[in-house]
Amino acid sequence: MQLALNEDQTQVLDFVEALARPFASAPLHDAGLALESAELDAALVENGFLDVMAVEELGPVTAALVVEKLARLPFAVEAAASALVRPLIDPELPRPLCLVEEGRTSGPVRFLRPGATVVVVGQSGVRSFTASADQIAAAQEDTLYAYPVAFLTGLPEAMTSHDVDPAEVTRAWRVAMAAEAAGLLGAALASVVTYVSERKQFGRPLATFQAMRHRLAEAQVVTNTAHWLAMRAAATGDSADAAMALLHAQEAAKRVCYDYHQFLGGMGMTLEHPLHLWTYRLKLLTSELGGRGAQGLAAAEALWG
Amino acid sequence: MQFEWTEEQDAFRHKIRDFLHAQLPEGWEKFSEHGPASPALTAFARGFCEKLAEVGLLFPHWPKEMGGEGLGPWEQQILSEEMWIAGEPRGGQYMNVNWIGPTLEKYGTAEQKARYLEPITRGESLWCQGFSEPDAGSDLASLRTRAVLKDGHYVINGQKIWTSYAGLADTCFLLTRTSDDRKKGITIVLVPMDTPGITVRQIPSLIGEGDIHEVFFDDVTVPETARFGEEGQAWEIVAYSLRNERLGIPRFTLARAALDRAVMMLKDRGDFTREYVRIEAARCAALCEAAGTANYAVVQKRVDGLAIGAESSSARYATVMAERAVCEFVVEFLPEALAGASPYLKMHHQRGIVAGVAAGSAEIQLNIIASDVLELPREPR
Numbered sequence A: 001m002q003l004a005l006n007e008d009q010t011q012v013l014d015f016v017e018a019l020a021r022p023f024a025s026a027p028l029h030d031a032g033l034a035l036e037s038a039e040l041d042a043a044l045v046e047n048g049f050l051d052v053m054a055v056e057e058l059g060p061v062t063a064a065l066v067v068e069k070l071a072r073l074p075f076a077v078e079a080a081a082s083a084l085v086r087p088l089i090d091p092e093l094p095r096p097l098c099l100v101e102e103g104r105t106s107g108p109v110r111f112l113r114p115g116a117t118v119v120v121v122g123q124s125g126v127r128s129f130t131a132s133a134d135q136i137a138a139a140q141e142d143t144l145y146a147y148p149v150a151f152l153t154g155l156p157e158a159m160t161s162h163d164v165d166p167a168e169v170t171r172a173w174r175v176a177m178a179a180e181a182a183g184l185l186g187a188a189l190a191s192v193v194t195y196v197s198e199r200k201q202f203g204r205p206l207a208t209f210q211a212m213r214h215r216l217a218e219a220q221v222v223t224n225t226a227h228w229l230a231m232r233a234a235a236t237g238d239s240a241d242a243a244m245a246l247l248h249a250q251e252a253a254k255r256v257c258y259d260y261h262q263f264l265g266g267m268g269m270t271l272e273h274p275l276h277l278w279t280y281r282l283k284l285l286t287s288e289l290g291g292r293g294a295q296g297l298a299a300a301e302a303l304w305g
Numbered sequence B: 001m002q003f004e005w006t007e008e009q010d011a012f013r014h015k016i017r018d019f020l021h022a023q024l025p026e027g028w029e030k031f032s033e034h035g036p037a038s039p040a041l042t043a044f045a046r047g048f049c050e051k052l053a054e055v056g057l058l059f060p061h062w063p064k065e066m067g068g069e070g071l072g073p074w075e076q077q078i079l080s081e082e083m084w085i086a087g088e089p090r091g092g093q094y095m096n097v098n099w100i101g102p103t104l105e106k107y108g109t110a111e112q113k114a115r116y117l118e119p120i121t122r123g124e125s126l127w128c129q130g131f132s133e134p135d136a137g138s139d140l141a142s143l144r145t146r147a148v149l150k151d152g153h154y155v156i157n158g159q160k161i162w163t164s165y166a167g168l169a170d171t172c173f174l175l176t177r178t179s180d181d182r183k184k185g186i187t188i189v190l191v192p193m194d195t196p197g198i199t200v201r202q203i204p205s206l207i208g209e210g211d212i213h214e215v216f217f218d219d220v221t222v223p224e225t226a227r228f229g230e231e232g233q234a235w236e237i238v239a240y241s242l243r244n245e246r247l248g249i250p251r252f253t254l255a256r257a258a259l260d261r262a263v264m265m266l267k268d269r270g271d272f273t274r275e276y277v278r279i280e281a282a283r284c285a286a287l288c289e290a291a292g293t294a295n296y297a298v299v300q301k302r303v304d305g306l307a308i309g310a311e312s313s314s315a316r317y318a319t320v321m322a323e324r325a326v327c328e329f330v331v332e333f334l335p336e337a338l339a340g341a342s343p344y345l346k347m348h349h350q351r352g353i354v355a356g357v358a359a360g361s362a363e364i365q366l367n368i369i370a371s372d373v374l375e376l377p378r379e380p381r
């Protein structure tokens, strides 16, 4: 048991921090919710931050730490699938990587665009294809998610089969989503804490009212444990750990997203405050991989058969 | 960052398990239904702790100067986990080795150390903690039990409540008021429980017989040398003690073990097929593991010699969430467990429901998290 960061991990996170600094605050934006940065994406790729899992002294925990840290930024980056799942399938697959479950391909797919690699994970195997414009239906302009999303119009006849255990890919996918959710939860909490500490009503900061303090403190508890369960799942590679980590993260997301907007009052309904950039990503993540129920069933199966 | 135990730690855990296997009598599970402070368990714990001492497992985490093995916080954690999962066969003596011993060593006079440490190391003594009063629970600093120094003796008058182990304890680690200064007016006195003027009354409870008590002090007189530390030093000393005991009992381990037991019972009767039961069980397991990792993050800080702050309250609250979920799971899907079908699950339920009250309530933990982890501006007083 050694839960402190080692030197390599501290160093990698410091690098990521420095690289991400110009992207740490959200520009005012009012057209659509998704906020991306090609520049940030390119910098991450160039510096190899999405490939740390394969580096022996770094491995999956460092990859999960990087994913969590990036998820705290106001800019959405396709890092989780690339950093934590792609190495298992084929490290050369072109990004962004879009993971979809076989039989559940009609929902909104995050980061889907021409040139993206779509990975279809099913009981029978793992297959992929490079998405072309005619396979993609753009989401409505007024999509409410803070990720760029699009829809698949269908799957091509010919796909590349990958020699990898689909259960293993699903496990890594859960870890990836749990790590991303942990970062989103952390950033959303921090932004609400700042707001309610500064905003005054009745002559005192809102944060001095216990009705708020307790709900925020509970949010801290589940946010903290979402982080630890994600890191443990990354470290152990255990399928029960992965399912519990994502289950816990999805529970946490469901618990906090509503409250956080509530705590901001009218400001929580605007695009002016960046809170939605994290919560409206979390909202989409609560449905990932079948949502809480599916994670629960997977965990139960792995734990008790 | 890695989440595996070392080989030595695994071996240490197995040593404890082997010992428990050899020492716990037939029918132990049924027996452990008796609360940790019951006469039955207290009597058992005496012999059991003596044997633990013989094999170096009573206080292996104490420094060598104190006669321990100098093992670290992880080993203390492993020891606590294995004991608590087994129904805590040490009874109230777990307090001796977790915080009373180390606190005596740091703050005690030579006479106090000579008198009290030795029996602790032999597994023979039982302490109780006289903190809470009828009007001083969460607001502990408002306590009123008075100790007045007169002719070289303290004369103590007042009342304590919820005192675990008081019925059988030899000594009380007692908080008294020696002046009106809220926190600086509190003084610790070590009071032998057979001192005239002490009356102990058991409080019938939902958590096992003999667990909680009222203790009355009527002109209880002890020599001045029974004072522990200086007058007014209690708050500082208790803060130190709690640093040794911040996480308290590793409840998440028993909650997790109880959950596994409940699932096995459901499986045995072919009832672990309904999806919502399986999902609910998984949710409970995730909460137990969540509490476990939060607790371990605090232990890590101890290992690294870092100051432990409010993150221990966060771990405590995570534990309350896990305990609550498992208790509710059992009641909903295995109601017969609390009506005699499973001594183990009944034992867990009795111990689990106190998680959010004993040793500082859940809401107080939330207050601490809000102020000291989230650093929200303080509530007006």
Ligand SMILES: Cc1cc2nc3c(=O)[nH]c(=O)nc-3n(C[C@H](O)[C@H](O)[C@H](O)COP(=O)(O)OP(=O)(O)OC[C@H]3O[C@@H](n4cnc5c(N)ncnc54)[C@H](O)[C@@H]3O)c2cc1C
Pocket (backbone or CB within 6 Å): B128, B129, B130, B131, B132, B133, B136, B137, B138, B139, B161, B162, B163, B164, B165, B207, B211, B212, B354, B357, B358, B359, B360, B361, B362, B363, B364, B367
């Ligand atoms: C099994 C058990 C064993 C115990 N053993 C011991 C022992 O050995 N020695 C000892 O000294 N004590 C012991 N205690 C007492 C324990 O420490 C107290 O019960 C605890 O501190 C709460 O105090 P109280 O019971 O007076 O509740 P109260 O303080 O009256 O609290 C009642 C409710 O109000 C809430 N509340 C209180 N203050 C606030 C606030 N500021 N904000 C929001 N909510 C608040 C509490 O969270 C709780 O939900 C034990 C208790 C139990 C249940």
